[in-house]
Amino acid sequence: MTSGIVATATHIPVNQGHLEISRPLYQLVVEEILPELGIDPATYWTMFEGLITDLAPKNNILLLKRYKLQAEIDTWHQSRCDAPHDPTHYRKFLEKIGYLLPEGPDFAINPQQVDEEIACIAGPQLVVPVKNPRYALNATNARWGSLYDALYGSDVIPETEGAQKTAAYNPLRGEHVIAYAREFLDRAAPLTAGSHAQAAAYRVHHAGLEISLQDGSRVALAEPEKFVGYNGDPQAPSEILLCNHGLHLIIQIDANHPVGRGDSAHVKDLVLESAVTTIQDCEDSVAAADGADKTEVYRSWLGLMKGTLQDTFEKSGKPYTRTLAPDRHFLSPQGQPITRHGRALLIVRNVGHLMTNEAMLLKGEEVPEGILDAVITATIALYDLRGIGTRRNSRAGSMYIVKPKMHGPEEVAFACALFDRVEDMLGLARYTLKIGVMDEERRTTVNLKECIRVARDRLIFINTGFLDRTGDEIHTCMEAGVMVRKEAMRQEKWMQAYENWNVDVGLACGLQGKAQIGKGMWPKPDLMREMVNSKGAHLQAGASTAWVPSPTAATLHAMHYHAVDVWAVQNQLKNRPRASLQDILTIPLLGDTPLTREQVQAELDNNCQGILGYVVRWIDLGIGCSKVPDINDVGLMEDRATLRISSQHIANWLRHDYVRRRHVLETFKRMAVVVDRQNANEPGYQPMATNFDESVAFQAACELVFGGVHQPNGYTEPVLHRRRRELKAAAAAASDER
Numbered sequence: 001m002t003s004g005i006v007a008t009a010t011h012i013p014v015n016q017g018h019l020e021i022s023r024p025l026y027q028l029v030v031e032e033i034l035p036e037l038g039i040d041p042a043t044y045w046t047m048f049e050g051l052i053t054d055l056a057p058k059n060n061i062l063l064l065k066r067y068k069l070q071a072e073i074d075t076w077h078q079s080r081c082d083a084p085h086d087p088t089h090y091r092k093f094l095e096k097i098g099y100l101l102p103e104g105p106d107f108a109i110n111p112q113q114v115d116e117e118i119a120c121i122a123g124p125q126l127v128v129p130v131k132n133p134r135y136a137l138n139a140t141n142a143r144w145g146s147l148y149d150a151l152y153g154s155d156v157i158p159e160t161e162g163a164q165k166t167a168a169y170n171p172l173r174g175e176h177v178i179a180y181a182r183e184f185l186d187r188a189a190p191l192t193a194g195s196h197a198q199a200a201a202y203r204v205h206h207a208g209l210e211i212s213l214q215d216g217s218r219v220a221l222a223e224p225e226k227f228v229g230y231n232g233d234p235q236a237p238s239e240i241l242l243c244n245h246g247l248h249l250i251i252q253i254d255a256n257h258p259v260g261r262g263d264s265a266h267v268k269d270l271v272l273e274s275a276v277t278t279i280q281d282c283e284d285s286v287a288a289a290d291g292a293d294k295t296e297v298y299r300s301w302l303g304l305m306k307g308t309l310q311d312t313f314e315k316s317g318k319p320y321t322r323t324l325a326p327d328r329h330f331l332s333p334q335g336q337p338i339t340r341h342g343r344a345l346l347i348v349r350n351v352g353h354l355m356t357n358e359a360m361l362l363k364g365e366e367v368p369e370g371i372l373d374a375v376i377t378a379t380i381a382l383y384d385l386r387g388i389g390t391r392r393n394s395r396a397g398s399m400y401i402v403k404p405k406m407h408g409p410e411e412v413a414f415a416c417a418l419f420d421r422v423e424d425m426l427g428l429a430r431y432t433l434k435i436g437v438m439d440e441e442r443r444t445t446v447n448l449k450e451c452i453r454v455a456r457d458r459l460i461f462i463n464t465g466f467l468d469r470t471g472d473e474i475h476t477c478m479e480a481g482v483m484v485r486k487e488a489m490r491q492e493k494w495m496q497a498y499e500n501w502n503v504d505v506g507l508a509c510g511l512q513g514k515a516q517i518g519k520g521m522w523p524k525p526d527l528m529r530e531m532v533n534s535k536g537a538h539l540q541a542g543a544s545t546a547w548v549p550s551p552t553a554a555t556l557h558a559m560h561y562h563a564v565d566v567w568a569v570q571n572q573l574k575n576r577p578r579a580s581l582q583d584i585l586t587i588p589l590l591g592d593t594p595l596t597r598e599q600v601q602a603e604l605d606n607n608c609q610g611i612l613g614y615v616v617r618w619i620d621l622g623i624g625c626s627k628v629p630d631i632n633d634v635g636l637m638e639d640r641a642t643l644r645i646s647s648q649h650i651a652n653w654l655r656h657d658y659v660r661r662r663h664v665l666e667t668f669k670r671m672a673v674v675v676d677r678q679n680a681n682e683p684g685y686q687p688m689a690t691n692f693d694e695s696v697a698f699q700a701a702c703e704l705v706f707g708g709v710h711q712p713n714g715y716t717e718p719v720l721h722r723r724r725r726e727l728k729a730a731a732a733a734a735s736d737e738r
Contacts, residue, residue, distance in 0.1 A: 013291075013361075016045040019052075020361040022291020028299055029376070037382050044379075047425045052362050052371055055418060059353055059368045062411050066713060069443075070476065072097050077479035085480065091585060094446075101409065101447050108510030109456040111434060113396040117345035118460050119514050121246045122544040122566035123276030124554040126344065127521065129625050130280035131288060131297045134311040134322065136304060138551055141325040142275035143344045144250075145555030147184070148259070149269075151177040154528035154552060174259060181270050185251075188244045188562040190222045199265040202253065204234035207333040214264055229330035229338055241330050241340075244562050248273040248340060274554035277516070277545065278344035280304065282373055283351045283404055284468075284639040285625030287618050289724040291359035298376050304346060305383040307391030324391045345400075346393050347436060347461070348377050352405030353414070355717050358725075371418060374401070378422045378433060385432065400460060402436035405468065405715070408443040409450040416455055436461030436516070439502050440468035440641075441713070442476050446584060448505045462511065463518030463547075464502045466490065471644035473588065474652050475714030482590045482656045485603050486649050489588055497583035503542035503570075504578040512544075512570050521547040523636045525627055528556055536560040542573045549637045590658075604664060606631050607646040609671040611704065612688065614638040616675060616697040619723050620686055629678045631671075643704070643716045651708025664705060672698060696727045 014026040021029075030041045076093055080086075094100040117123075128139035151157050152165070152173060157180060159165060163173040182197040189196075194213045201212040209227040211219050221227055221242075228248070229241035240251040250271040254260040260268030280301060288294050303309025304324070312321045327342040350373035356366035381399040383389040394400070403415045412435075419433040435458040437444070437451055444451050452459055470489050477483075489495055499519075506517045519538040522531045531548075535557055538546040544566050548554045595603075609631040617623040627635040636642070653659045672688040672695075679685045688698040700723040704716055712718065 016042075017049045018363050019045060019049050020364075021045075022295070022359045024295040025291045025298070025359050028295050028302075029379075032299070033302060033376075033380060036388065037379070037386075039379075048375055049362065051375065051421050051425060052360075052367055055371055055414075055421065056362065056365075056368055058414060058417075059371065062353060062407075062414055063712070065410070066407055069097060069099050070713070073099070073476060074479045077477070077481075081479075081481075085587060085589070087582060087585065091582070094585070099408075099443060099446075101450055103449055104453060106508065107453060107456060109452060109459045109514055111456075111458060111460055111514060112431060113398050114434065114460055114514060115345050115394050115396045115398065117276045117341075118400070118516055121276050122539070123247055123561050124274055124548050124557040125516075125518060125545040126275040126278040126551070126554055127281055127285065127349075127547050127549075128278060129285040130282060130300050130304075130348070131286045131293070131624070133300050133303065133309055134313060136280055136300050137309060137311055137322045137324065139275065139278045139280070140304060140343045140346060141322075142278065142551035142554050143273065143325070143342060144271050144328070145274040145551055145558075147181050147249075147270040147272050147555055147559075148174075148177050150528075150552045150555040151180055154556065155526070156180070156529045156532055156556060158529075169258065171262075178259075178263065178267075184559055184562070185249075185270060188249065188559075189226050189242045191219045192222050193217070193219045199267070201265055202237060202240055202251065204230050204237060204333065209240065209333075227333060229332055229340075231330055234335075239330065245565055247276070247558060247561050249562075272555050272558045273340075274558045275344040275548070275551065277347060279347045279349050279402055281349045281625075282377070283349050284641055287622045287624035287720075287724065288357070289721040290357070290728070293622070294357060294359040294372070298380065301348060301377055302380045302383075305380050305389055305393065307389040326391075341395075343391065343393075347400040347402055348381075349402040349404060349436075350374055350377060352403065353411055354405065354712060354715055355721070357721075370403075370415075374418050374422050374433075375425070377401070378419075378426060378428075382426060385428070398432055398434050398460075400434045400436065402438060402461060404438045405441055405713075406437065406444055406451075407441050407713075408447050409454050412437055412444075412451045413454040416458055419458065431457050434458050434460040436463075438463055438465060438468075440465040441472045442469070445469065445498055445501065446581065448502065449509060452505070452509045452511075456509075459511075459515055461516045461518060462502060462506050463516070463520070463545075464499055465520045465641065466495070467520075467641035467645050469498065470495075471641065471648050471714050474645070474648040475711075477587045478648075478652055478655060478709060480587050480589060482658045483649060483652045484588050484590050485595070485599070486607065486645060492588040493583045493586045494588060497579045497581075497586075499541060500579035501581070501584055503573060504576070507542065507570055507574050508578070512567065516545045517543055517570075519543040519546040521637065522549060522553060522557075523638075523642075524634065525549045525553060525637055526635050528553060532556055532559065536564060539564040539566050540569060542566075542570050544570070600659065601667075604650065604659065604667045605671060607650050608664070608667045608701075608705075609674055610636075610638065611643060611646050611650075611701045612668065612671055612675045612698070613678065614643050615701040615704070615720070616679065616685075616688060617682075618720055619697040619700050619727055621682070621684060622724065631674065633678065640716050640720070644714055647704040647708050647711075647716060648714040650705045651714075654705070655709050661706065665702065668698070668702060668705075696723050696730075699723070 013020040126139040128135045130136050157176050185196045198213045200214045226242050228243045230237040232238035252269040253266050254268045255266040257268035260266040310323045325342045328340045332338050351369045355369040357369040360367040384393045548557050613628040625639040628638040676687040688695040
């Protein structure tokens with residue numbers, strides 16, 4: 001992807017050797033990042049140029065291999081379009097072309113200096129666009145969350161008669177919240193007799209926790225070792241710190257608090273350790289199409305690493321400034337000071353290997369964005385690694401980078417080689433930069449063991465992701481035939497095997513106690529009751545972490561980790577047979593059961609509405625991830641992964657004439673009216689339905705579908721970036737004319 005940097009009066013690029021650097025990015029690096037690190041800018045840019053010169057061609061060769069393999073797979077399916085699918089011949093073909101690689105001997109990963117939050121604490125994981133400082137702060141500070149608030153403000157507690165959410169505190173709803181929380185506490189830290197609901201007082205007695213019940217009896221914890229700290233007077237503590245399955249919870253006590261005043265034990269809240277880790281995202285949830293956008297992304301990451309990030313906003317007519325939370329301090333049962341980390345351990349997600357960005361050019365060509373991310377985010381992380389920031393992230397001395405959308409072991413090996421070069425450039429010890437490998441592309445799934453092998457000294461994370469993985473499934477098998485409906489994918493044989501395969505291979509490669517095994521995002525931020533009732537299945541499937549969309553969701557999801565001993569589950573799963581590779585290679589074709597006209601239209605309506613709802617916010621408003629209403633006005637967390645599957649799904653049906661272009665275009669136009677209505681109150685929103693030909697967002701959505709067969713691996717980024725820059729350029733030109 002090649003494009004010159006748009007030169008304006010304020011954004012004339014800066015030349016350094018053969019590099020052209022977007023002026024906002026150059027100024028950020030030279031004026032805000034490097035000075036306190038004591039790094040000479042001239043030397044930095046020279047080394048940066050050398051790294052790009054060596055690695056960019058290798059990056060491009062890997063992309064060419066993707067296209068070659070896809071062309072061979074397309075041709076294979078096309079040559080057999082009239083014959084039944086033959087799984088045995090298909091597998092042999094994939095082996096022959098090098099798509100499916102031989103599996104080597106058993107081994108175990110060996111990362112060193114890994115923080116306990118990743119290695120040995122099972123808990124929720126937030127993913128947040130790092131470009132937005134308020135979101136980045138909220139997610140970082142979500143290490144601890146009020147269970148009372150999460151229950152009170154969500155639908156976990158039904159709004160029965162008298163128990164509705166109201167502007168002022170509703171005591172009856174509060175009673176339901178307290179009862180629910182006490183039941184949870186009884187399960188997480190049961191007493192030798194009675195219930196926490198019957199507690200009249202808590203006190204520290206002989207380095208243990210003693211609970212006085214309302215009937216005058218005194219009891220203890222059934223497992224005394226779960227009491228790990230307190231604050232205040234031992235005879236009347238203000239906080240009780242408990243630990244269950246490696247996660248902490250705090251009983252907060254205050255007789256003067258409005259809630260504590262009416263409680264028999266004066267408990268005002270239960271605070272749960274919630275988002276143990278947070279992925280600060282530079283990729284799918286971020287709209288960063290040019291140098292100015294990338295500068296915002298990096299500046300926010302810089303604030304996190306320096307500990308200085310803050311955001312001032314207005315709430316109820318009053319200004320508030322949010323900063324990074326401090327650590328939490330307690331006394332041990334023996335009265336000695338102890339500290340618990342006050343913030344989520346931060347992981348940064350860089351972009352993958354596909355995209356380039358006009359933020360930096362080498363000899364007129366855009367630099368691979370993954371290389372740009374690796375160098376600059378790691379440079380910024382020096383503030384943490386050297387301990388010169390005001391808030392420490394990694395106490396083990398590592399930086400954690402999740403790499404998405406890699407196809408097979410060669411691409412994982414390239415990412416590791418890139419990290420080698422970045423470490424050398426910045427004077428870091430080998431393997432300081434750790435890698436999380438997202439198992440979201442088909443060629444990575446089927447070769448997962450070998451992907452882990454090449455990253456074994458850096459690996460700290462693998463996961464599954466339904467949306468991107470399905471998008472790649474559809475694109476890879478585009479020529480095989482008509483795919484099942486999008487929602488039916490979850491029940492397909494390949495999907496069930498994929499979810500199990502990831503855990504099976506991860507455990508076999510020794511990830512337990514060393515690295516995270518993750519599961520995907522809960523997409524419905526307003527439907528927390530449904531999440532609480534269902535997301536525990538991720539732990540039962542062997543996940544040591546799973547993604548959530550908000551701090552509230554993190555606190556509620558934390559309850560699952562108190563209910564399930566993940567390590568015990570993983571020990572049981574180690575003994576089951578590994579999931580079937582043959583099942584993973586089963587293509588999710590619709591088959592001989594035709595869909596009704598109504599089912600086809602419902603699928604098109606759902607996909608077209610979702611595509612437009614996301615694209616119009618990305619293109620017109622520069623929002624990379626947000627809660628987008630679906631066709632039923634249910635808010636769903638949408639990012640580029642959801643866009644990929646929806647656009648590829650319609651592209652597949654078009655490719656096989658299951659639907660016609662005219663039919664899809666008519667659906668797009670009808671759904672544009674729906675999306676316009678849903679966004680009517682959004683500041684700055686420009687309706688699409690009033691002028692389809694002039695709406696850049698509407699044209700982008702159509703391009704994603706009608707050109708979907710030819711999009712690289714079905715990715716949406718090339719179209720989104722180009723169209724966003726088109727709109728920004730038009731806005732700048734109009735401004736200049738005024």
